Amino acid sequence: MIAFLDGGTTQTRLRVWDGQSVQFDTAVLVGARTGAVDGHSHALRAAVQELIGAARQVFPLDAVVACGMLTSPTGLYEVPHLVAPISTARLASHLVSREIEGCGPILFIPGIRTQDIDVMRGEETEVTGLRQILGLRGPVNFLHFGSHDKLIYTDDDGIQGSLTNLNGELLNAMTGATILKSNTQNPVELSDVDQHWWRQGMEAARQHGLSRAAFLVRIGGLLRGVTPGQGTSWLLGALAEGNLRWIEQAGPERTTVLYGRSTVTQPFMAYLTEQGFPAQIASEAHSALAAVIGAARLYELWRGLAGQTQPSRPAQP
Known part of the structure; x- marks a missing residue:
């Protein structure tokens, strides 16, 4: 034992x-x-x-x-x-x-x-x-979603390197300690991600950068009737944009294995599949x-x- x-x-x-x-x-x-x-x-x-x-x-x-x-x-x-x-x-x-x-x-x-x-x-x-x-x-990337998102490059020999960001902590801070609190909900309580708003958030981050994309959650709540669940989905997509750039830079020939909370892995998996990137989710x-x-x-x-x-x-x- x-x-x-x-x-x-x-x-x-x-x-x-x-x-x-x-x-x-x-x-x-x-x-x-x-x-x-x-x-x-x-x-x-x-x-x-x-x-x-x-x-x-x-x-x-x-x-x-x-x-x-x-x-x-x-x-x-x-x-x-x-x-x-x-x-x-x-x-x-x-x-x-x-x-x-x-x-x-x-x-x-x-x-x-x-x-x-x-x-x-x-x-x-x-x-x-x-x-x-x-x-x-063969070559496989692992994208771990947690307090810090981490992309880990591996192959049959071992570990080749990694990259880390603050996405998990940023999500908790933005939904709990900023002006966005009233326009979002606790990510832990989010049972289902709205794929449409997730994509809108990713595209906004790609076009405007994360800070502006995040503030647009506030604008959506004030002027467009965006619900807290939709706002959180938008924010998840905006944060995911940086992770997507990592995978794009690694190249489409490398499989990416996603692991972490399903509200983070599932919309990201759907997007990668549509974009032609080989990917899979490690089960809980x-x-x-x-x-x-x-x-x-x-x-x-x-x-x-x-x-x-x-x-x-x-x-x-």
Whole structure:
């Protein structure tokens, strides 16, 4: 049994994997932001200790593997980014084992940076898992929609690089803390995107830029009777325009896999299909398992590179 820790900004999740399925799944609302606010990692360490302890009460754990923001400066143990392009085998060879007080030995998966223009922590593990789950071959782009949208370039060898923007945070800020609040609705509560208004927003951003396109949501609400749902759909389209430019620059020969909330992936998928770009959506079930499958893959490669033939606890430094 392998325990996988996935650390985010506000939450840390532990899942136990038996090689076939997740047998245990629990989380705490403590993440890297806690360490940044507190100035130390005591609360995060205590939370991870609690998670591992809960898992060990039920299962004998052979190893604990961690990824995501747990390797950041405000995480559990800082691991420097590796530089892309990087092969999957090389990433696995650079997993770092450390004894964490109260937690025991933990094997940390490093994040990846693209020279001095981009960084990731956690997505490298997710896309490794998605390539395996979806049986992908050749050059594939992954577009992850979250607090920050991230385009990750991959091929059969590994990860070639990435680009990131603030789209998720911008959407939350514009719909919750600007004059657009009364003309939009909470994106989390939006159950269905209006494809017409989504397209109008994308075209407005392409013609006028994001700032003007966003303000047109206000004009639409005041002068054209645009509803809050339509206004949010317009805003989603306007924000997506920058992502579309990334895909256009990458070229039509590369398949793009979209993963994230359906209100973001589905209209974007429809538009890409109409424009002739090969694309697919990773299902919510596949996306949920991506980090576990990716971490398991990297762990198995690490064991092989370390000359280990049986499951074991991570080697001590």
